[in-house]
Amino acid sequence: QRTVQKNAKYVCLADKNCPVDKRRRNRCQFCRFQKCLAVGMVKEVVRTDGLKGRRGRLPSKPKSPQESPPSPPVSLITALVRAHVDTCPDIPNLDYSQFQMSKPEDPHGGREDNVRAFYTILLQSMDVLRAWADKIPGYADLHKDDQELLFQSASLELFVLKAAYRVQPNDEKIIFENGQVFHRLQCMKTFGEWINSIVEFGLSLHRMALDISSLACMSALAMITLRHGLREPEKMEDLQMKIIDCLRDHCTYNSEAQRKPHFFSRILSKIAELRTLSREGLQCMTEVAKFDDAITAPAVIQSYISNQLPF
Template sequence: METAQQTFIFPLSVVENSEDCAHSAKTDHDLSPFKLEGTEESPVMHSQEDDLTGMEGLENTAKTAGENELCLPCKVCGDKSSGFHYGVMACEGCKGFFRRSIQKKIDYKCHFSGNCAIERINRNRCQHCRFKKCLAVGMSKESVRIGRYSKRVKQSNMDEIKRLTSKPETPAEREARERHEMEVYTLSQAVLQAHSMTCEYTKEKVEALLQQRDSILMRLNAGEDMNIPPTVDYSKWKPEERSSSKVFAWKVFCEAIMPCTQRVVEFAKCLPGFLTLHQEDQMTLLKQGFFEVWMIYLAPVMLTEERVILLGGDSLFSRDFLAKMETPDLWRHIFEFAAGMHQLQLSDMETALFAAITIMSSDRGGIKEPKQVEDLQEKFLECLRREITRREVKDNHLFAKLLMKMPLLRSTSTLQMETMLRFRMEFPEVTIPLLLAELNNINHEDAEDHFMLPLMSEVLGLNGNSRKRPHDIAERLPLTKITKEGGLFQPPKAVAGVPTQRSPSSSEPEDINMVVTMRTATT
């Protein structure tokens, strides 16, 4: 019997509750250009189905005496839960529904607004919204627990029981809580999407690059010159820009990091809420935060022991090359940060949210509306905190460890700016790329830059004459094509490896900033 190839289709906005819905299945003759390759019988899905079947019986369903007196409600439908299933307290019905949805890759569709209320009495009416609710509350195959409850989970459950007994949750409170959970989830997906489109060093790409590590280092040790990326055209440089090894190294470095710098700017523009900030605050946040995000982006490809940075292809920055820049303190701080990040083993979602938090820092000097920036940062902090709790291997101190990296990021960024200014003063004849110069508050004296354009305003589109840049993708959000690296509603940890996709027939969503603007659950 031929296996049907199916996808999950989700709406791209959080809207009001609606009436009952129906579902329909899509077969392999109804494929879209957005569909990912692979079928239900791929090796990955085989192992996932086997794992789900085998591990389900091992999940812990035991409860303490206190929990038996009052079982926690199912996080999905509110029915009496039977235990901790796929990462959350859930009833047998929702546990089985989630397992079947993943194994069979059923294509659910909501024929209404896409946000139907899921309760015990109507949970079977709209499978689409029920599955979306499962994802929103944190269910995933990776979150299966084997063995006894941990003390932390047990205490958390007892605290929730105490909360429920002391003050029953009203329908309005439950609706507000569920809406807030969905908004947090949706915001996380928007940040992940921005990261996937602007960062060249996602986890999958880094793993592929590191597989070439030994061969690259062997070629480097053999004396092969791999320090000049193909994006750097030094044939057009002025003679004075080749006058010394230091000048040459600095010039190569500045031009080599330009593509990534542009992508950092685009990442910021894609962040929900960023373009609603005061125009001067947008530029301030980028000027003071771009190098910090650059470090976050490049950290996975920094070989800290060898003091080498892999740039992809046949390009890298070697220890000898970096030494020619004569900035040992700067690179010592950068590699120290990278070593710390390697230990944390962040996912793409965690990296994306950490970068968003770094950009959206209200304590930057010169911010005109710090409260607005702080509110946005708080939303990203909540998303990161939620994502960390979903980890299969728990690290109770990971959130604190990440925040403790920020002082090192800040001091290194300041050192980079000071170093760039000293280089400019020592070699005023060297042309620095315009965007990099303005990000570092460097004034050009070259004739071609005599009338220094407000470049950041152009990049951000603040004056209505924004330049079209190769990496300027913010204006194209939402995408007309969802890439495999992460769709707007792909779970932070892809549920059983089944990425969710948009329906080709679905209408274009609203402005992404409007879609994911979060409301406080307590209001």
């Protein structure tokens, strides 16, 4: 009722399926509200502010606009988490259509299909990542050329980070940004050792117990960073410092993060590791395009190779 009366907006920090019972109902307001709707609550019949508690009495005179307190601004970390949640794969609707648990006997069988799948994964993932970048507060205020340079330079790092974060111990599934699911051994045919590096990186994030707020900041910092050729580096640096301060505050004041030694510095070191993993990915793309010339690499992939991004 209060959610409707206040027109409040909530974001689930998990997978929009949190348990809601008497003991845990205050943990996720988003899922609590969705459960109310699911069991029959109708938003249109909820009493408005003027009728709250009046049981049929006439509403009071409407307050003047000056008396209404302004809505609090959405915090940066909330906006970053929302950008991640809004663009990450929908777990109940993942695409298993090409998933195979066992490794085919012929390592070269269906090579062309594998290469096409490789290109599709990369291209569709880049589209999702671009939609994510557009949701980062302050990104749209940067020079258009700088936006493109920052995204292109970081896109492979972001591809690695997002896929790695979904890696789970003792689970061979790889969930890509476009929602497609492959077995790790399937990916070996085109990704080669790069996929093993992504998995190892993901397991290291799991050991760190990286929470979604830290991941959201980490993703933004992977893109909002100094790159050669920026037209307005000062604007980028201002935005970068805001995100760094946001991450530092989270690591300092969040009760879970406080229990993790040197959490802030460890996250920053992981961002640095992404550069190495993106170079490995660029090498993988180059080899696929070179040795599988029967299938022309898409223009986007060719531009990565020719421009030697993200170097």
